[in-house]
Each structure stands twice: as C-alpha cells, then as structure tokens.
Amino acid sequence: MLQHNASARRGRYDESLRDILNIQAADESRVWLSTWDGLNAGPTPLWDLPDLAARLGVGSISLKDEGHRSPLGSFKALGAPIALIRLIRRLWPEQDFVPAKLTAGHYKAQLQDFTVISATDGNHGRALAAAARSIGCRCVIVLHRHVNDERRLAIEHLGGQIVQIDGNYDESVKEAARQAEEHGWHVVSDTSYEGYETIPRDVMQGYGTIAAETIEQGGEGPYTHVFIQGGVGGLAAGVVSYLAERFGERRPLCVIVEPGEADCLFQSALRGQAAHATGSVDSIMAGLACGETSPLAWRFLAILADCFMTIPDDAAIEAMRILAVGAERDVPIVAGESGAAGLAGLIQASSSAEDRAALGLNERSNVLLLNTEGATAPALYEQLAGFRADEVLKAQRRRLSA
Known part of the structure; x- marks a missing residue:
C-alpha cells in the first residue's frame, strides 16, 4: 500500500531542521566513530546490482550494506x-x-x-x-x-x-x-517522547555517516529514489536530512517502508502528525516492529519523506532470499529480515503500474537501498532465507575474487 505525503517539500533545507540535525555535527560524529574499535575499518560496501535493476525495470540499484558495519552486524552501531x-x-x-x-x-x-x-x-x-x-x-x-x-x-x-x-x-x-x-x-x-529529544537526536546524527559514505562512494547526487526502512523513523530522518541539506531540490525521492502490522509512520502520513500503528505490531521484521512514531523523527519525515508504504512479512523474506542468491552480475548479500525491507518495498512498487507511475520509477531511475542488518540472529536467518549466512558470505567472497 502506497501513501503520498502531500506536505513533502523540496528545495533548501529548512533552518529549523538544521538546528537539530546537520552535516557538520554528522561529520563530527563520523570522526569520533572512526576511532572506536567496535566498528570495522573503512566504509561499508555499496553494491551495484545491475541484474536486479534490469529485472525490476529501473536504471540502477545501489545497496549500502550495513551488515558489514561492525561485528554487531547492523547500522545501530553508528547511533x-x-x-x-x-x-x-x-x-x-x-x-x-x-x-x-x-x-x-x-x-x-x-x-x-x-x-x-x-x-x-x-x-x-x-x-x-x-x-x-x-x-x-x-x-x-x-x-x-x-x-x-x-x-x-x-x-x-x-x-x-x-x-x-x-x-x-x-x-x-x-x-x-x-x-x-x-x-x-x-x-x-533511539526513539523520542515528550521531554526526551536530545539523545534520540544524537542517535540520528550518527546515522548521517551512512549518507556521507554513500555520497563519496556513489558520486555527486546520482540517485533519483531512496527506499528507507521505517521503524520509529530515526534512521530515515538521519539519512534523508543529510541528503536534503547536501542536495536541496536535487535530493532523491524518499520512500519509507515498514511492516503492515507496524505502520506507525504510514498512519502518521495519513493523519499529518506522529501517530500509532493500527496493526498488532508483531512482525518478522523485528527491528521495524514499532507501534509509536518518534515525534522528533516525524518533524523531518513530515516534510522530507515523499511516500510511505507497507509490506507484508512474506515480501521481506522473499527479498532476503533474492539477495542471498545474487545473480550473474549481482554479488550475494546477507540481509536480515529488516535489512531486506527496502528491497521488498521496491519490488512491490515495481510490480504495480500505478505505483511505478506515482513514484516515477522507470528505466532512468537510479535507486538507493539500505541493507540495515546482516544475520544478527543467524539461526533465524537460515530458517527464513534458506541459507546459512556464512555460506552466503563465502559466495560473496568468491564472486569478488573471481
């Protein structure tokens, strides 16, 4: 299900938002993080997936792989x-x-x-x-x-x-x-509530590292669309705010993806204010199973997120399997159930002529996806994806060394 955000704006990054999240503080956080031995050295991979792009009828797909961020296996190590x-x-x-x-x-x-x-x-x-x-x-x-x-x-x-x-x-x-x-x-x-915003802001500022690295790896402003996982909204706010400040009206169209049973951001878009989910808040996408929108994150998404969509659990599992298998030109990737949600959203949107038209998805679209986690629960990953994570990583290394 796709919901447009009528309040979304393009153009110069709002000064009131810059006072909260900004590139300067994000880059300072990145420098501080670079000294922590809890992170792996260097940026995480930005994979090019040409076969998957051809399959989905878009110009290119780039996937930023946060499963390689640290031994912890997820983007949360930045916040x-x-x-x-x-x-x-x-x-x-x-x-x-x-x-x-x-x-x-x-x-x-x-x-x-x-x-x-x-x-x-x-x-x-x-x-x-x-x-x-x-x-x-x-x-x-x-x-x-x-x-x-x-x-x-x-x-x-x-x-x-x-x-x-x-x-x-x-x-x-x-x-x-x-x-x-x-x-x-x-x-x-990592979520805000009444009287509690400073620390969630700091967490979100750490996520700016993902956007900064992606820009450096992918070139200046190549992306037309970015599909970002929902949750309480912190990751999306941290990333899209960086892109908005950097690119202004040239920023990518931002699509927020979340489970159908944990649709708090989707409901926020419908109501025009931070809202609660209407479902059971029980999803295989554990990292996205959040029932209440972060009010602080919503300040950003209310004007920087262009569309919101929900996906069923089965779609995320299928996306995990697609990434694990790879293709002739696509490296195999370990993506956890929440990590694969962005791809699941792109697949769902690509399969609908109405959604493709609404999002402007076509053979000239350059899409950015975020794999937010690897196999943070290895046994569950094997059960869902049908492969052991170490097998997929071995296949990945073989492909890179070939």
Missing part, C-alpha cells in the same frame, strides 16, 4: 556510541572527556558507577551494550516478549544486564523510562 559519548560529555563538561579516549576505556575508573538503560528490539541494545563495555560504564537493556533469544544472548555476551517484560516494544520503552527514574539511571533511547 548508540555517539549518543553515549555526547551524553557523558554533557554530564561532565568540566572533565573535557576526549571521545577517542572514552571509547578506548581511558576513563573507566571514573565511569564505573554510571549506568545507562534502553529498550530495544535487539540491535540498538546490542550497540549500546558494546559501547558501554568499551567506555566502562554499566548498561541495562529492557527486552519485550518478541525479541529473539539469539539477540538477547548477544546483548548478555557484551555485558548488558537484561530486564525482560511481557509486552511489546512500546511498553519496553516505558519500562526503561520508569526504571531510569527509579534508580537514577540515564535512558539512551
């Missing part, structure tokens, strides 16, 4: 560390903590009694736990009933203390806020 660094520097301005020394554990003795907490669908909590371990502070993660056990164990392996609740993601956000208030801890969340 949580930056938010934690900036929080600590704000709390102790007199200490003048150096970001590179923070992530190297130089101040562990001073921060060992400092505790952060967050709710998560898996990837954000894992990234926060990893950053907290490097910095030397304590980390508590609230998990809801739908979080896969593999993701829970990965967080525990990184030293995160788990609090499990019998509710959904939105209820885990409320529980994290309650526990922080009770114990004097600090919430480091």
